[in-house]
Structures are given as C-alpha cells and as structure tokens.
Amino acid sequence: MHLLLKFIDFCKIVSYFSGLNLKDVAMYTQGLTHEPEAAVHAVGDEAALTRFQARIDGEQRIEPNDAMPAAYRRTLVRQISQHAHSEIVGMLPEGNWITRAPTLRRKVALLAKVQDECGHGLYLYAAAETLDATREQLYDDLLAGKARYSSIFNYPTPTWADIGAIGWLVDGAALMNQIPLCRCSYGPYARAMIRVCKEESFHQRQGYEIMLTLARGTPAQQRMAQDALNRWWWPCLMMFGPPDGESQHSDTSTLWKIKRFSNDELRQKFIDATVPQAHFLGLTIPDAALRFDEATGHWQHGAIDWEEFRQVLAGNGPCNNERMAARRKAHDEGAWVREAALAHASKQAKRAA
C-alpha cells in the first residue's frame, strides 16, 4: 500500500502484536509462477518473440515500456507480487516479538529489520506496478485470499529463539534466492532486488548473533536454540520450492532469465552454507540422513516431506488463518485513515485552486 498506509500498518503491527500469539515470518516466491508453454506461443507473432528472446539472450534488460510477450508480463506480475506479499506477511511472525525482545539492543535491531521488510514489500509492489498491475488490486487480491505468499510465514514463533532462527535461516534462504534475482532480465525487478539485498545483509547476521548468544548460554537457552532449529530447518528447505523433477514452472522462467538457478541448486547452496554455521553453534541439524559427500563436496540431505509443503500452500499450515486475519484487521482498521488522507488532499487542492 502507499506509504502512509503502510506506516500506519507498521505501527499497528508493532503495537498490537505484543499480546497476541501470532507467531511467524515471511519470504518469497517458491517458483509458483508457472506459465504453460502454450500460453507463451499464443502471444504475439513469432518474429516479435524471436526479437524478444534475442534481447534476453544478449543479457539486455527489459524495461517497462518495451515490447514483451504477454506471458512474460503475467509471469513477472505473479512472481513479483507474491514476493511483495511475502515481505508484508513476513512482518507478522517477527512483529510478534518486538515488544518482548530481551534487551533494548535486540529490540531496536528487530524493529529495524521488520521495518526493512515493509520497505521490501513496497519496492516490490512498485516494480509490479510498472507492468500495469495496480497496487490496490494486488493488495486486495492478497486480502481476498486469491494471491499467494511464501509458505514459510505460516509457521509460528513461540519462543525468542525463533527470531534468531528466522534471521539466520529464513533470511539466509531468502538471500540465496534473491542474489541471482539482482540479475533478472526485468530491469525494475532487478533494481528492487539490489536494494533489498543490500538491506538484507544485516538481517541474517542479527539472527545468527541471537543464536550464538543462546548457544553460548545456559543449558535451557541451548535447548531453546536447538528446538528453534528443529522447527525451522525443514520449512526453510521447502522455501526453495518443489524438486526440479516435479516443478513444471521453471522452463520459461529460465529461458527468459527471470530464474538463473533451479530450486534444487539453490537449496543445495543453502544447505552447504548453513550446515557448518550450525556446527559452529554446536547445534544439530534435525536430519539423521545428512552426510557430507566427499566426492561432490556437498552435504546430502534426507527426504523432504513435500506433503507438508502442499498442505501449507493449500492453506492448512499452522498459522495461515491467523496471518490473513491479522492483515485484514490492519487493513480494515486503516480504512478511515486512507479516506481522511484523500479527503484532506482534495480539500487542500481545492483551496489552492
């Protein structure tokens, strides 16, 4: 939403999550932006498509008023808006702990992080709007339950350690996904991601620092850290989306250089980066099958429960209803402010005329 709105929503999040048992966080797009092959070729003539593909292959950026296949536009609107929704819904699980952060240092950091996520949502909505979507429509689609956001934000944050785990793991996984998006073929999306990645760099570090403090603390604090890792590990692996063999989506996104790495490639990068970080904390990854493969130099993980992933996407995760209820409440309670702001602006404009 527009800034004022957003700022008001933000204040609300901060103020009224304190006592509620809203418990979760937010992330990204999960390759849910499937565009059927037939749709691609139905749009425009072959020559235009060939010219477009030549620009993509030549690593030229596509800008808002450039010619583009309708399917490219649709894919981007869907992906960028899902991404934006994820940033916004993602404020909820962490907002849950702002008033209960253990120290002032932790509180200002968490507040700044959640504020950043809000900004990320705004940059992304603005990028989607360059494709002729309207922010109001995108937002109304989210509130109506017609649009998706990342599965990860439908998990709860019952303890302070979850805030550490989110920064370390969820933001860490998000970064893996977002760094290649800085080179995405669509200019406004790529530029938004550059801003986002710059701001993200503190998020993961603050999360890891929380985990480190707990891991070096009392046995009870260490257990808390381990429990949070146990809760977040598998859902974080699911953030990258279905295994390559099963996802029909990636073909055109890859062809159009929206997506630069496959789901499994990004997941593997995340695991390889994260396992040693967990070991440094003295924590155990909750995967009995996890082992280092000397031959490939990669950590091999056990089977992921994709049924859980499907259930969360279908709306049956632990916090889906809570998340949407919180967003609708904030939006409804902001309605009078939007009206008042518009009324004030038109009165001022009349006076000036």
Add this chain to the structure above:
Amino acid sequence: MATPRFPLWEVFIRSRTGLAHRHVGSLHAVDATSALDAARDLFTRRNEGVSIWVVPSASLVASDPGDKAMMFDPASDKIYRHPTFYEVPDEVGHM
C-alpha cells in the same frame, strides 16, 4: 470495499552535496507533503541522501522505446564529436 487509489510519485535523491539527484523508485501518496515523508522513510533509512525531490509520475514525459532508433541512432556515426577523432602529435603534450 476496494482499496482507494493514491497517486503515484517518482522519487529522486541527492546522495551527497555536489552530486545530482538520481531516480531511486516510486511510491503512492495523497499529496506532495506525505510523498516527501514517505520517501524519507522508505529510501533514506541508512543515510542515503541529503535532499529529496518527489514528482507526480503523471507529470513525467518520456521518449517512446519504439522511437529509440530514430532518436538515438543519428548520434552514433558522428565520431567527430569526440576528442579522439582529432590527430595531435605526441610532442604537443596533453590537450
């Protein structure tokens, strides 16, 4: 009720004294004052700027990407507009 629309603004920021304002993004706001406030919150949380301009997006006039060749190609063969086109002997020194 559908969410009412707020006008769109383009935001330009001077990152430090001596540099030009540069486009950083866009946002929605009901009027210029709230657009400035919003731009400050959204784009300068880490000392990114010392000055902000906001301009109604509807006021921008842009060249058509379809006219790119007509607009810009005529400049590409005029190499005599560049200093390297001209021969000056080394003995003359830097010029």
